Amino acid sequence: MQEILIVGAGIIGLSIARALRKEGVGRIKIIERKKTGKEASFAAAGMLAPHVEAERKDAFFKFCAESNKLYNEFVSEIFDETGIDVEFRANGIVYLAFTEDDLKKLKHRYEWQSKAKIKVEFLQAHEIRRIEPFVSPDVLAGLIYPEDGQVENRKLLAALERFLRSSGIEILQDTEITNLIARNSKIEAVETKKGERIFADVVILASGAWTSLIRLNNQSLTLSEIKPIRGQMIAFRTTKKFFEHVLYSPRGYVVPREDGRILVGATVEDVGFNKEVTNFGVDFLSDVGLEISPSLSNLKISEKWAGLRPMSSDGLPVLGEFPEVKNLFIATGHYRNGILLAPITAKVIAEKITKNVDSEYLRLFSPSRFLIG
Ligand SMILES: Cc1cc2nc3c(=O)[nH]c(=O)nc-3n(C[C@H](O)[C@H](O)[C@H](O)COP(=O)(O)OP(=O)(O)OC[C@H]3O[C@@H](n4cnc5c(N)ncnc54)[C@H](O)[C@@H]3O)c2cc1C
Numbered sequence: 001m002q003e004i005l006i007v008g009a010g011i012i013g014l015s016i017a018r019a020l021r022k023e024g025v026g027r028i029k030i031i032e033r034k035k036t037g038k039e040a041s042f043a044a045a046g047m048l049a050p051h052v053e054a055e056r057k058d059a060f061f062k063f064c065a066e067s068n069k070l071y072n073e074f075v076s077e078i079f080d081e082t083g084i085d086v087e088f089r090a091n092g093i094v095y096l097a098f099t100e101d102d103l104k105k106l107k108h109r110y111e112w113q114s115k116a117k118i119k120v121e122f123l124q125a126h127e128i129r130r131i132e133p134f135v136s137p138d139v140l141a142g143l144i145y146p147e148d149g150q151v152e153n154r155k156l157l158a159a160l161e162r163f164l165r166s167s168g169i170e171i172l173q174d175t176e177i178t179n180l181i182a183r184n185s186k187i188e189a190v191e192t193k194k195g196e197r198i199f200a201d202v203v204i205l206a207s208g209a210w211t212s213l214i215r216l217n218n219q220s221l222t223l224s225e226i227k228p229i230r231g232q233m234i235a236f237r238t239t240k241k242f243f244e245h246v247l248y249s250p251r252g253y254v255v256p257r258e259d260g261r262i263l264v265g266a267t268v269e270d271v272g273f274n275k276e277v278t279n280f281g282v283d284f285l286s287d288v289g290l291e292i293s294p295s296l297s298n299l300k301i302s303e304k305w306a307g308l309r310p311m312s313s314d315g316l317p318v319l320g321e322f323p324e325v326k327n328l329f330i331a332t333g334h335y336r337n338g339i340l341l342a343p344i345t346a347k348v349i350a351e352k353i354t355k356n357v358d359s360e361y362l363r364l365f366s367p368s369r370f371l372i373g
Pocket of ligand 1: 007008009010011012013031032033034035036037038039040041042043044045046047048175176177178206207208209210211214230231232233265266306307308309310331332333334335336337338339340341
């Protein structure tokens, strides 16, 4: 029986491991350089926002929308498997305009998205204040994307970890893979920072923003550099329920959680492997939150954090078999959408490995595209 080794225990690695197990794969091991699910996937806001974030109706939009459709079944199954409610809510995301310039862009957005048959409804200011009374009275208009929503990503990570551990899948923490050893176009083993070798029949790199640090026979690995893009977030805590929906503005967003936290995100910064929370970041996020709802000024910031999004050179995911190394797969570059894209990524990678199914997405997001031109 073949052994599959997954490098990285973020949402992508954990979801792939689960999908492989459900496809009947017996021997799966996950290697994690730090602790399970504590990097970008933990830092995320958990928005499931394919429509609100659509800039055009292209293949990437289709990929995101398809993953969004898989979420209901994904989280229901996980609830049955683990008893953990991951607070999946598909109750719509509201996009808000506060300035004349915002309003102009919002109208343009509404026009092209309606024409493209993306589900979106226009809301007048009074309609927004009726469904969300704590939104600023300065709001000019808005859009609601009824199919978008959110999931509590930290609970989702905990649920995936519980499922995998109860299925006997080993997660080896505090173990960093630095090099892949290949012979005759085939990976034979992976090498840890301490020089130990772990043998595997198939290796999947789900190593997020750190993927480009891994070497193949001591040479650079990826065809496209995967860059870390920092996102800072803050959270307020309240006992009173302020908001029903995720609220989005051109400058950031507010995500209400069931436990009373209100998250505000996020910065987008190209500063290398630096997870520092800065005064500038906190001030920026406070302004984002207060513009959406001045009522937040009565609350204290209860948490601040930052995470590193994995971004490829064209900003799109990198998925599938590595060129010229048959038993090496990659699943990264999910950038701002890795929580949303976990179910579909897990599906296409697991089906490729177990049934040799070539999804159109493996062609579109293949690592080979960086060889062309
Ligand atoms: C502030 C912020 C807000 C976000 N909001 C959203 C959102 O609302 N919705 C959404 O869909 N997405 C969001 N994202 C993006 C999303 O978080 C990422 O796309 C997603 O988490 C990527 O998942 P991953 O498993 O690839 O990466 P990670 O969660 O970073 O996991 C990769 C894992 O691999 C491990 N690893 C790396 N290298 C090695 C190695 N050599 N050996 C062993 N282990 C290794 C790391 O330690 C890490 O645990 C947000 C991101 C940030 C930072």
